Amino acid sequence: MKIKEIIVVEGKNDTNVLQSYFECDTIETHGTCLSNATLKQIEMAKKTRGVIVFTDPDYPGEKIRTTINQKIPGCKNAYIEKNKAKTNKKVGVEHASKDDLFDALQHVFTYEEKPKETLSWQEYIDLGFSGKDDSSMKREMIAKHYYLGKPNAKTLYKRLNMLQLTKNDLEAIIENKKG
Numbered sequence: 135m136k137i138k139e140i141i142v143v144e145g146k147n148d149t150n151v152l153q154s155y156f157e158c159d160t161i162e163t164h165g166t167c168l169s170n171a172t173l174k175q176i177e178m179a180k181k182t183r184g185v186i187v188f189t190d191p192d193y194p195g196e197k198i199r200t201t202i203n204q205k206i207p208g209c210k211n212a213y214i215e216k217n218k219a220k221t222n223k224k225v226g227v228e229h230a231s232k233d234d235l236f237d238a239l240q241h242v243f244t245y246e247e248k249p250k251e252t253l254s255w256q257e258y259i260d261l262g263f264s265g266k267d268d269s270s271m272k273r274e275m276i277a278k279h280y281y282l283g284k285p286n287a288k289t290l291y292k293r294l295n296m297l298q299l300t301k302n303d304l305e306a307i308i309e310n311k312k313g
Contacts, residue, residue: 137239139184139210142176142202144195147228148188155232156239161185166194168201177206185209186242190226191216191283203245210242213283241281245296257301258291261308272308279307 137158143149149160161175179185187202187209189195203209219230227235259265262272264287273290277283282293294304 135236137186139186140179141186141188141212141239142209143227144189144198145228148190148226151228151230152188152235155235159183163189163198166197166201168198173202173205176202176209180206180209186212186239188212188214188227188238191219192225195226196283196285196289208244210244212238212242213281214238215278216284238281243281243297245293250298251295252298252300253291253294253304255291258294261301261304263287263290275311276304276307279311 135156137156141152141158141160142163143152143160144163144165146162149162152158152160161172161179163172176185185206187199188211189198191214199211203211214227214230214234216225218234219225219227221229230238263269263276264273266272269287273287274284276294277285277290280293280297280299282290285293
């Protein structure tokens, strides 16, 4: 499978694994301290071929993703679940199977640059995503459905609004998962 966009990853191992399965080019961030040169390279790549941010499903990976999306709006994002990208000791894109990487890259999306609030905080609470015994489970189910990784309550709320989802959209998913 050939991937047109340039994939932003954290390191050389991610690049090696992706290039063993896909025909693709990558930009490596080399950790959380993104240099201005790397950010410029990502910005240029976005303008010419497009970019997919595909960082590890851990705190440093989320930090890198957030920085890139804030400084270079309009990038595509791919997420992989932590349980699909880990060994006994490490977590990372390079530990995922070919099928799981393919699935993640098939479900990329771009956040709305200046999202209008389509879901109020009260609606979010009413749906049970925060403040209830099963809130964590509900958040995980919705995040899994939309390929959003495993965000905490506040981050999921922000991402749902960035995707312009409404209370009705989420209720439909919750009802569908119950049935």
